[in-house]
Amino acid sequence: MASTPPKLRLRDVSKHFVAPRTGARTLAVANISLDIDSGEFVCIVGPSGCGKSTVLNLIAGLDNATGGTLEKDGQPITGPGPDRGVMFQDYALMPWQNVADNVGFGLRHGTPGKPFTPQQREERIHHFIELVGLSAALKKYPHQLSGGMRQRVALARLLANGPDVLLLDEPLGALDAQTRLILQVELLRIWGETLPREQRKTAVFITHDIEEAVFLADRVVVMSSHPGRVREILPVDLPRPRDESIRGDLRFGHLVEAIWRLIRDEARRAIDDRAAA
Ligand SMILES: Nc1ncnc2c1ncn2[C@@H]1O[C@H](COP(=O)(O)OP(=O)(O)OP(=O)(O)O)[C@@H](O)[C@H]1O
Ligand SMILES: [Mg+2]
Known part of the structure; x- marks a missing residue:
């Protein structure tokens, strides 16, 4: 076997x-x-x-x-x-984008040949932001967040891409x-x-x-x-x-x-x- x-x-x-x-x-x-x-x-x-x-x-x-x-x-x-999702010590967030857009970065295309619809994309963003406990901060920008919150955003972004x-x-x-x-x-x-x-x-x-x-x-x-x-x-x-x-x-x-x-x-x-x- x-x-x-x-x-x-x-x-x-x-x-x-x-x-x-x-x-x-x-x-x-x-x-x-x-x-x-x-x-x-x-x-x-x-x-x-x-x-x-x-x-x-x-x-x-x-x-x-x-x-x-x-x-x-x-x-x-x-x-x-x-x-394979990678995360580093520095948050590597885009300062000009809010939490939701940072998490949605990379989701624009979906899997090859199977793009996300705008609604699927939205749901996915919300799901992972909720998972890291940041639903209340959806529209905030990185400079408005603590270090711990920024790393949560980075984690949500990583997870949203569905790595194993x-x-x-x-x-x-x-x-x-x-x-x-x-x-x-x-x-x-x-x-x-x-x-x-x-x-x-x-x-x-x-x-x-x-x-x-x-x-x-x-x-x-x-x-x-x-x-x-x-x-x-x-x-x-x-x-x-x-x-x-x-x-x-x-x-x-x-x-x-x-x-x-x-x-x-x-x-x-x-x-x-x-x-x-
Ligand atoms: N791009 C590079 N060019 C040349 N040398 C490099 C490069 N990246 C790493 N090195 C060298 O390779 C070795 C290992 O570096 P690495 O960054 O992997 O160590 P590390 O264990 O992650 O260190 P730290 O705990 O400080 O983060 C070091 O001697 C470093 O100087
Ligand atoms: Mg190192």
Whole structure:
């Protein structure tokens, strides 16, 4: 019996960058092999500069690997697509458009050969704005919103395009601590925490915050740097749905400590290097 391929499969992936003027090469990541199942929530942590964003951009198809293979549902990833929604730390909203127009951006065409009618488009916009709790702010402009609200808009826009894979690069990194905790719980709900696994989206989430990684993830991938490699993958065996009380669970504390131990020395070295530069 043929088994279903994982949602995402990275095999021996490497990426080097070439400086345009000198031709000097930087090997950003090397030998990255990782399978991510459909419905899984995977967090990637590691010291600054270890190649987390590089890996995410390769999965998004925004950049090409220089070695190895990347597949989604058994098919090679050759470029970006609406099946993979990307979200970054900066909100990337259009300041001259209100919330509804920002969320509707990209919905003008619908799926190829099957454009949305204006009414379908409108319904979709409203549905996703409601999902992120922003119905009251439909007509507001980004400068009228808090950072947390702007990230909700960015999330609604990403979801409106109907991706089955969410690629999130420190999406909560610029927010204050309280907003961040609230959005972590909301993100799990939106990802599909209370749904059966086959109805959940697949999420790859980058963060510097180890507690955030453990709170969200089914597995935490710890990377090491120069070049970026997978150092260790830790399963997070904590029940779902999760709420704040999970942070008091002994297993939660142990995992945070284990991950911190794995990256502490490298993180310290990175700080020293920066201070010396
Ligand atoms: N476009 C580029 N051109 C040249 N070098 C790059 C480029 N993008 C990334 N790099 C280099 O590749 C390495 C990995 O960078 P990347 O941004 O993926 O790290 P990161 O883990 O996301 O870092 P941070 O935690 O600070 O966001 C770094 O050494 C970086 O300088
Ligand atoms: Mg990064």
